[in-house]
Amino acid sequence: MASAAFEHVEAPRGLQTFAGDDDRRRLTGAAVKAVLRLVDAWGGSNAEGAALLGVSESTWDRMKAGTWEGTLSQDQLTRASALIGLFKGLHLLFADDMADRWPKLANRAPVFDRLSPVQAMIAGGIPRMLETRQYIDALRGGL
Numbered sequence: 052m053a054s055a056a057f058e059h060v061e062a063p064r065g066l067q068t069f070a071g072d073d074d075r076r077r078l079t080g081a082a083v084k085a086v087l088r089l090v091d092a093w094g095g096s097n098a099e100g101a102a103l104l105g106v107s108e109s110t111w112d113r114m115k116a117g118t119w120e121g122t123l124s125q126d127q128l129t130r131a132s133a134l135i136g137l138f139k140g141l142h143l144l145f146a147d148d149m150a151d152r153w154p155k156l157a158n159r160a161p162v163f164d165r166l167s168p169v170q171a172m173i174a175g176g177i178p179r180m181l182e183t184r185q186y187i188d189a190l191r192g193g194l
Contacts, residue, residue, distance in 0.1 A: 082131035133180035
C-alpha cells in the first residue's frame, strides 16, 4: 500500500549502516575528528567545514572546541564517509602536498564545472561528494 509507513528494518548482521542510533553514536566521535582534521589539512574555512558536514557554523565551532555532545545523522555520517574516502584516495593518488591542495583548486573536469572540488561538493551536497570520491577512485584506477 503506497501510503503505508516504512517499518524500520534491521541491516543484515555484520553490514555497516548509518541508520541505527547505536551505530551513529559509536561512529560520531571518530567521524567528527577525521572531518575536522581533513578540513584543516585542506585549508578549509569554518564555513566550508560546516557546509561539507551539513552542520551550522556554531555547531562546527563547538565540534572544533571539543564541546559538542551530539550524534551525527545518517546524512552527516554519509558526508563524513565520502570526505574521508576522498581524503584517503587523494593521498593514494598524490605522493606530495597536492593531495591536500587539490580540493581547493579550480578544476575543469565536467563534475566540477571550473569550481574547486570543495565548492562543487558544497553546492551539490551528498551526490556531488560521492561523485567526487568516485572521480578520484577512477583516476587512481580503483574503480
